[in-house]
Amino acid sequence: MRTLISIRLRNAAVLLVLATMLCFTLVVSAPGNVAVLIAELRSPKATFEQIRAVEEELGLNDPLVVRYGNWLGSALKGDLGVSYKTGESIGPALAGRLHVTGILVAGGAIFAMILSFTLGFIGALMPGSIGDATTRIIALLGASMPSFFVGALLIYGLAVELRLLPTFGSAGLSSWIMPWMTIGLLPAAVLSRVVRVGLEEAMARPFALTASAKGLSRGRIIFRHALPNIAPTYINALGAQGGAMVVGAVVVEPLFALKGVADLFLQGVLFRDFMVVQACLLVFLTSFIILNLLVDIGMMFSDPKLRRQGANA
Amino acid sequence: MQTNRRTLLKGMAGMTAILATNPIIALAQEGAGGVLRVAAAKPAGDLNPHAFKGLWAVQDLIFEPLLRYEHGGRFSPALATEWQVEDGGRLLRFKLRQNVKFHDGAPWNAEAMIWNLDRWIGKDSTAWMNASRLFAGHKVIDDYTVEITFKEPVLGLLNEFSYVRPSRFLSPKSVDAAGNYQKPIGTGAWMEEQATNDGSEFERFDDYWGDKPGYKHLELMVLPDSRGRMAAIRAGDIDLTGGEFLAPIKATEAVTLQAAGVPVVVEQGTSTIVAGLNPDRNPALKDLKVRQAINIGFDRNAISQVLYKGLAQPAANIFPETVHLSGKRFPVPARDPEAARKLLDEAGWVGDGVREKDGQTLSIEIVVSEEQIAGSRSLAEVMQAQLGEIGIDVKIRSVDHASRHSDIPARHFDIALFTTFGAPYEPFGTIIGLLLSTYDNGVDGKLVIDPEHLDPLVNAAASASEDTVEQATQAIHDYLHDQVSCLPLFYVPSIWAHTNRVSGFKAPSTEYDLPYKGLALNF
Numbered sequence: 001m002r003t004l005i006s007i008r009l010r011n012a013a014v015l016l017v018l019a020t021m022l023c024f025t026l027v028v029s030a031p032g033n034v035a036v037l038i039a040e041l042r043s044p045k046a047t048f049e050q051i052r053a054v055e056e057e058l059g060l061n062d063p064l065v066v067r068y069g070n071w072l073g074s075a076l077k078g079d080l081g082v083s084y085k086t087g088e089s090i091g092p093a094l095a096g097r098l099h100v101t102g103i104l105v106a107g108g109a110i111f112a113m114i115l116s117f118t119l120g121f122i123g124a125l126m127p128g129s130i131g132d133a134t135t136r137i138i139a140l141l142g143a144s145m146p147s148f149f150v151g152a153l154l155i156y157g158l159a160v161e162l163r164l165l166p167t168f169g170s171a172g173l174s175s176w177i178m179p180w181m182t183i184g185l186l187p188a189a190v191l192s193r194v195v196r197v198g199l200e201e202a203m204a205r206p207f208a209l210t211a212s213a214k215g216l217s218r219g220r221i222i223f224r225h226a227l228p229n230i231a232p233t234y235i236n237a238l239g240a241q242g243g244a245m246v247v248g249a250v251v252v253e254p255l256f257a258l259k260g261v262a263d264l265f266l267q268g269v270l271f272r273d274f275m276v277v278q279a280c281l282l283v284f285l286t287s288f289i290i291l292n293l294l295v296d297i298g299m300m301f302s303d304p305k306l307r308r309q310g311a312n313a
Numbered sequence: 314m315q316t317n318r319r320t321l322l323k324g325m326a327g328m329t330a331i332l333a334t335n336p337i338i339a340l341a342q343e344g345a346g347g348v349l350r351v352a353a354a355k356p357a358g359d360l361n362p363h364a365f366k367g368l369w370a371v372q373d374l375i376f377e378p379l380l381r382y383e384h385g386g387r388f389s390p391a392l393a394t395e396w397q398v399e400d401g402g403r404l405l406r407f408k409l410r411q412n413v414k415f416h417d418g419a420p421w422n423a424e425a426m427i428w429n430l431d432r433w434i435g436k437d438s439t440a441w442m443n444a445s446r447l448f449a450g451h452k453v454i455d456d457y458t459v460e461i462t463f464k465e466p467v468l469g470l471l472n473e474f475s476y477v478r479p480s481r482f483l484s485p486k487s488v489d490a491a492g493n494y495q496k497p498i499g500t501g502a503w504m505e506e507q508a509t510n511d512g513s514e515f516e517r518f519d520d521y522w523g524d525k526p527g528y529k530h531l532e533l534m535v536l537p538d539s540r541g542r543m544a545a546i547r548a549g550d551i552d553l554t555g556g557e558f559l560a561p562i563k564a565t566e567a568v569t570l571q572a573a574g575v576p577v578v579v580e581q582g583t584s585t586i587v588a589g590l591n592p593d594r595n596p597a598l599k600d601l602k603v604r605q606a607i608n609i610g611f612d613r614n615a616i617s618q619v620l621y622k623g624l625a626q627p628a629a630n631i632f633p634e635t636v637h638l639s640g641k642r643f644p645v646p647a648r649d650p651e652a653a654r655k656l657l658d659e660a661g662w663v664g665d666g667v668r669e670k671d672g673q674t675l676s677i678e679i680v681v682s683e684e685q686i687a688g689s690r691s692l693a694e695v696m697q698a699q700l701g702e703i704g705i706d707v708k709i710r711s712v713d714h715a716s717r718h719s720d721i722p723a724r725h726f727d728i729a730l731f732t733t734f735g736a737p738y739e740p741f742g743t744i745i746g747l748l749l750s751t752y753d754n755g756v757d758g759k760l761v762i763d764p765e766h767l768d769p770l771v772n773a774a775a776s777a778s779e780d781t782v783e784q785a786t787q788a789i790h791d792y793l794h795d796q797v798s799c800l801p802l803f804y805v806p807s808i809w810a811h812t813n814r815v816s817g818f819k820a821p822s823t824e825y826d827l828p829y830k831g832l833a834l835n836f
Contacts, residue, residue: 032715036756040718044365045441045746045755048722086359086366097510155544167545168536169511254538259510263537267355270684272715 008296012289016282017072023281024068027274034272035060038084058084071278080282081275085267090279093264098283100170100260104252105245107176108183112241115188120195124222127200135192142189147248151182151255168257179256183248187241194237198230205229231302239295243288348530349815349834351827352542352554354561356535357513360497360505362481363432369477370559370827371533374515375416376481376499379407379426379474382737384822386637388471392421392482392500402466403449405474409457413522415484416504423453425485430461432492433479441755444473468775469741476737477825502829503531511535528834539566546810547573552834555809557582557735557824562808563687564621570810580820582807583635584735585628586686588679588728588800589760595727597675602660604797605653607677611699612648617803620688620695624808628801630790631760636739638783640790653703668704676706680726684714689730692802721758731760732805736823740786744771748789761798 035054039046042054055061059070074081080090119135126132145153158178159167169175202208203218203226211221249262261283268276300306359366362376379393395408413421430451439445449462467473474480487498497505502525503515515531534551536542543566545551554560555578562570562577571577590607592598613627629646632639657675662668668675679696681689690711697707712720721729734742745752747760749771761767770792774785793799807820809828814835821828 032713033719034715036715036718040756041364041366043438043441043755045753045757047753047755051756152540152544155541159550160544160547163548167548167550168534168541255541257511257534257536257538257541259535263510266537270714272713 004300005293005297008293012293016285016289019285020072020075020278020282021068023285024071024274024278025064027277027281028064028067030272030274032272033060034058034084034274037271041085071275075282080279083268083276084273085271085276090276093276094261094279094283097260097264100258101246101249101253101262103170103176104179104183104249104258104260105242107180108187108245108248109238109242111180111184112187112191112245113238115184116191116195119188119192120199121222123192123196124199124203124226125219135196139189139192139196142185142192145185146251147182147186148251148255150185151178151252154178154181155255170256170258175256179252179258182255183245183252186248187238187245190241191234191237194234195230198233199226202226202229228302232299232306235295235298235302239291239298242291246284246287246291347528347834348532349526349528349553349829349832350532350534350551351829352536352545352551352560353512353533354535354537354539354542354559356510357508357533361494362477362483362497362499363429363479363494365478368559369825370556371513372477372481372497373501373826374503374531374829375497375501375505376477376483377501378476378481379409380471382472382475382822385635386736386739388475392426396471398470400462402470403463405461405463405467405470406454407459407461409459410522411457413500414520415486415500416498416518417484417486419484419486419498421482421500422456423459424456425482426459427451427453428485429482432483434461439479442473442476442479443467444470466776468745469738472737472739472741502526524830526829526832528832531829536560539563543570546570546575546812549812549814551812552815553809553811553818553828553832555807556821556827557584557805557807559827561687562810564624564806564808567624567808567810568622575810576813576815576818577808577810578818578820579624580807581626581633581635582735582805583633583739583823584805585631585633585733586625586802586805587628587631587731587733587760588802589726589731589758590797590799591724591727591729593762594724595677597662597670597673597677598727600660601797602656603662603675606656606660606703607653607700607705608797608800609646609649609656610653610703610705611696613645613802615648616692616695620691621803621806624806625803626806628804629794631733631743631793631799631801632740633804636736638740638786640787643790643794648699650699650703657704662704664704666704667706674706675704676708677727678708678710679728679730680710680712680717680720681730682712682714682717685717686730686732692730718756722754722756724758724762728800729758730802731758731799735805737825741775744774744786744789748793749775761793763798766796767792767798 035051035058039051039054043050059067071081082088083090119138123132123135155167155178158165165178166175199222208221208226211225249260250266253260253262254266261280264276265280268280353368357368357371360372360375362372377391379391380388380396381391383389392410392413393407394410397406399406409423409426415421433439434445435448436445444467447463447465447467449464452460454460482499484498487496489495502518502521502523504518506514506516512535513533517526517529536545542554542560546554555562567577567579590598590604597603617623617625617627627645629643630640657668661670662675679693681693683690693709697709700707720726731747734746746754746757748767750759750762750764750768770789774782774789777785807824809820811818816833816835817831819828819831
């Protein structure tokens, strides 16, 4: 298994370099000149000479390959550069925000897991019932509504009308409930169908019939025997949804005034501060890759066939 | 213990109950108390009053000017109690307020004033200010009297000493040994306690020389999403929001808040959205009849009603009445498609559908930037539809803020939207900056370029005496109106909203100030 993990890590490193190269090219090719905005910060009526001077100072006239090489070299040494806008080091700025995005995504994932299992089990335990139909409707709604709309609805209902929760912020558990629900609803909808369909398929297999013939209750068969069978599929889907939640943070963080990495990323995009954008993308890409790696390892542990393949690799 | 679905469901129900009751407990423990909570779209940033990075409104809390710009272009004493302009505008004498302290206890006097002036006046980075570009020297007469001399009479001299930056005053002790700015320490009513990405906290300066706020703390809460700000004020999580540069409220949001019972204050602002025309790029616009046809080819009132919910007043002048020397009022052009078609026929642009002349189609490109003016894309689409009805093909190009700042000075547009600077920069900020072709206006570009006809009028106004300046500026207004050199569209309203917890709110005299004065917190 160690060999398999080391192969995965090597592939991840290559993927990371290629992805950052692509991102760098896209970011610096975007329209708009950051030198104009920086010159404006230094003098409100920046002249063209001042703008040219900023371009030279920042090396914006260097060839793309040179700029990427400089960035990669510094990044490998742990230096993610300096924000063009604030002049602050990006590394500490990112470090101070990682936990916010981490709490958002992790909490959203836990919410998605709880809700998906709840809906999935209700459907599987009572197939064809009103409860099953209700879970399908909830899943359909959750999968159809974009997160900014879900967030707006939650804010209106729970904060503005009922005054149960604060509308924004990250102080205290109460502040996190709506962001978690907003970011977790779509993954919960998708995962609930994975649970529901997976359990239905597992329950139709001969081992479930045998267990039933031996007198085990439907619930016991589901928890004890069917559930482990859907674990690999669920973990795989959870990994994909985890990636989607990292991206979803770009919508959820500004809506709830959470100052995480996605908020920094948006600020960077608006200001064409591509050093900040690039650093944030690096965080996003790394989290994707780590997530995929964890999914691979998780699947190996949960699926005996994969575990054996891993052991033989 | 054996797990069954009942146990699982009981456990989940228990967790839900804990999560649901927690916020109630948390909210009960909180409570705004004597804190005014103000929304901001972004963090306060670097508050150095001699740099150009932080939020104006926050700098206004901490740092004070020598004199304040008030409604209607009047000035009121602040750190100076008296001022005299002498020697034909080449000498400015200030009598400073006594018994004023900075937040760190340092005294406010002539020495502190000169220390501050030397950090910006006469420097290249502030050459856009007349007082800095024409600065000749300063002289301390006594501890509380300072004279500043200039090479030439300075246009808008008093206005420039009321700006939020760089004309405000920092404690001489708030820098390191090398003179580098360290902390925001001024003489204002509020002292910064802490600042993070989530917001800033301020404590009332109890040794403040003026009227002290009736509440002890002020919190600036960073809410980047306008939907979040609207929800927060409706829920009572913030007390005050608004201001063009602090936390803008869109017209649709203002109407929604009003309908929800949130007090909304809408006042005539001091800036105008104006469409600039570029005949040098599109020769069709050289013809006065074409410009006149465009001017009456779209409906300002309808756009105001639909896009701005009637909160933005349609404009015919480049300044609203709230600006000093804004000139006599012209009638707002009414949409008249028949008259517009006739003008185009007379100009030789004929044909069904898109009009043509000498094998060329009458096609115009409008450049808009949502980052510069929210709703500008929709505004351009209305113009596109209505001008299309009179045979003008309008193409819309949406650009980001940075691209706009490259394209507009480079004159890569046929029509582009400009916003006049607003108080306290008016009227000469716009007149010189946007209308005088020889003045380098940097990335803001020019609204009208006409060295032959307009520049002499601008120069005449700039050098006019107090007795003749009104007549001289009116000549500019008349020229712009008669020649349809640009198309004033709307006067930008100043929009603020506050909760019922706040009373005594008055809209600020400029969009750069934070209107905390006179506010009271009811509970």
